[in-house]
Amino acid sequence: MSLVPCKVCGTLNSEDAEICLSCEFPIKGRGKKDWYKWVALALALMFGLPFAIQAIQTIMHSIQTQPSSSKTQ
Ligand SMILES: [Zn+2]
Incomplete structure (x- = not known):
């Protein structure tokens, strides 16, 4: 499991996370x-x-x- 930075706020979230834990931006939101x-x-x-x-x-x-x-x- 790796961490990916949020595109919006830069918070590191787990790759499996659906949304950013900080700003709730959908990480996999395709x-x-x-x-x-x-x-x-x-x-x-x-x-x-x-x-x-x-x-x-x-x-x-x-x-x-x-x-x-x-x-x-
Ligand atoms: Zn974010």
């Missing part, structure tokens, strides 16, 4: 933060997508309204 990442991504998409679509539409509109090159000699 997977627990994965859902948070996906929620953040989903929220970013939900809020970002309308803006992206609007930006694309604005760009497309400005391209369409620009006078097309009819100066081919």
Whole structure:
């Protein structure tokens, strides 16, 4: 059994410990933060997508309204 330092507070905890004894940070906390990442991504998409679509539409509109090159000699 070896001791691993906590990533947050640096307290040495046993390798088998699930959480830090000092700050209760999950030492082996893999997977627990994965859902948070996906929620953040989903929220970013939900809020970002309308803006992206609007930006694309604005760009497309400005391209369409620009006078097309009819100066081919
Ligand atoms: Zn800690």
